[in-house]
Amino acid sequence: MTGPVQPDEAAATYGVAEGLVYDVDLAPSHAEIALLQQWHNLHSGVKRLNSNLLADVQVENDLAPSSFQALMFLITAPGQAAPMNQLAQALDFSTAGTTKVVDRLAEAGLVERRPSGSDRRVTYTALTTAGAERVLAASRTLARVLRTRVVEPLGEELFGTVTDAVTSVDPAPGPC
Numbered sequence: 001m002t003g004p005v006q007p008d009e010a011a012a013t014y015g016v017a018e019g020l021v022y023d024v025d026l027a028p029s030h031a032e033i034a035l036l037q038q039w040h041n042l043h044s045g046v047k048r049l050n051s052n053l054l055a056d057v058q059v060e061n062d063l064a065p066s067s068f069q070a071l072m073f074l075i076t077a078p079g080q081a082a083p084m085n086q087l088a089q090a091l092d093f094s095t096a097g098t099t100k101v102v103d104r105l106a107e108a109g110l111v112e113r114r115p116s117g118s119d120r121r122v123t124y125t126a127l128t129t130a131g132a133e134r135v136l137a138a139s140r141t142l143a144r145v146l147r148t149r150v151v152e153p154l155g156e157e158l159f160g161t162v163t164d165a166v167t168s169v170d171p172a173p174g175p176c
């Protein structure tokens with residue numbers, strides 16, 4: 001079809017959604033829209049739930065979500081230390097964003113920076129004893145609120161099933 005669409009042609013060729021005109025041949029089907037809505041509900045629900053869980057951790061342990069996530073990564077890392085670029089990747093932060101998080105954690109005495117023994121360009125972020133104690137306490141808080149808000153309402157079996165299902169389609173499974 002060339003040129004502007006005439007009003008009588010629009011009804012057959014184009015759909016209207018909340019004042020927007022679109023080509024119905026390009027629009028998702030009702031089944032696709034339902035699938036996309038389910039995905040949106042799952043994604044946004046998990047995101048909100050995670051934010052609420054981490055907010056509880058923050059209130060009870062005085063650890064911002066990004067700080068808690070950084071400490072969790074470090075406690076599971078070999079030697080409880082990792083290069084800054086690995087930490088940035090784990091947090092999904094820029095180098096500058098990761099540096100700010102590490103600066104705050106270092107000022108609080110929860111991590112320290114260490115030069116690499118083999119590459120002068122690499123700096124490691126290492127967990128301190130205080131950092132390990134803090135993240136372990138915060139982990140217990142997260143486990144408690146996770147059990148209360150998620151596992152108990154769903155039940156152990158359904159929670160396990162959902163976890164296994166999501167893990168099975170994770171393109172890059174790995175530690176927290």
